[in-house]
Amino acid sequence: MKLAAILWDYDGTLVDSTKKNIRVTKEVLKHFIPEIERNMPKALTSIEEYQKANYKYKNWKELYEHAYGLTMEQIEDAGKLWSPYQLQDDSIPELFDGLVDIIPRLPVKVQGICSQNGAKSIENTLASYELATFFPAIIGVDEVGFGEQKPNPAGFLKCLSKLGIDYEDSLLIYIGDHAEDVVFAKNAEKCLLEQLRNKNSNSTVKVITIGVNYSGSDASTWGVKPEYTVTSPKEIESIITEIIEN
Numbered sequence: 001m002k003l004a005a006i007l008w009d010y011d012g013t014l015v016d017s018t019k020k021n022i023r024v025t026k027e028v029l030k031h032f033i034p035e036i037e038r039n040m041p042k043a044l045t046s047i048e049e050y051q052k053a054n055y056k057y058k059n060w061k062e063l064y065e066h067a068y069g070l071t072m073e074q075i076e077d078a079g080k081l082w083s084p085y086q087l088q089d090d091s092i093p094e095l096f097d098g099l100v101d102i103i104p105r106l107p108v109k110v111q112g113i114c115s116q117n118g119a120k121s122i123e124n125t126l127a128s129y130e131l132a133t134f135f136p137a138i139i140g141v142d143e144v145g146f147g148e149q150k151p152n153p154a155g156f157l158k159c160l161s162k163l164g165i166d167y168e169d170s171l172l173i174y175i176g177d178h179a180e181d182v183v184f185a186k187n188a189e190k191c192l193l194e195q196l197r198n199k200n201s202n203s204t205v206k207v208i209t210i211g212v213n214y215s216g217s218d219a220s221t222w223g224v225k226p227e228y229t230v231t232s233p234k235e236i237e238s239i240i241t242e243i244i245e246n
Contacts, residue, residue, distance in 0.1 A: 020089055025068075028046075042067070043063070055086065061079075077078075092124070093125060113137070113139035114134070139158050150184045174188075179219075182209045
């Protein structure tokens with residue numbers, strides 16, 4: 001089977017955006033908790049507390065519900081506010097060590113991003129590192145509906161469609177730092193296999209997941225384990241080379 005595409009998560013996988021996310025989250029929450037500066041949620045008091053909460057909950061909606069106390073209606077409104085506030089903060093998050101050189105060297109040039117961050121903000125970051133051309137498809141929080149956020153596979157499928165990928169008899173790689181990234185990728189694999197069955201095709205497809213631990217997560221604790229786990233970005237290149245050679 002050929003390797004057809006590499007898809008990435010963004011936060012905690014390509015960039016360390018923790019500081020920026022904390023600032024943006026505070027601005028979003030002020031719409032619902034005007035006195036937030038006097039009673040700051042614990043998850044926003046430090047980088048360590050933010051990361052702990054981020055990896056505790058399955059997705060951003062659970063984070064906003066349990067760590068910040070918003071109702072589901074407020075959470076949906078908060079999702080609409082995220083991208084505008086993120087663009088107002090024009091700081092560029094730091095790309096994880098080595099990726100600026102690794103990404104252009106990867107043997108598959110067709111790459112995409114599936115993120116719960118804003119697509120335009122992601123584009124701006126990639127452009128600042130001269131990597132935008134390697135990611136012709138970016139599916140962010142605004143590209144899928146509120147009920148289609150990770151681990152719903154809608155973003156993954158939309159990313160493949162935008163890339164124009166022929167996934168039959170192919171391998172796809174998804175790289176992420178969160179337990180739900182693996183679930184997201186496996187849900188997408190199920191959908192792709194079902195599409196092939198519906199076409200009465202004898203072809204198949206496999207999504208291989210790479211879990212990253214270098215941003216503070218621990219893939220050994222995830223309910224659904226990735227096929228590979230890395231502790232530094234440079235290991236990603238070696239694993240992809242291994243997958244191709246095998």
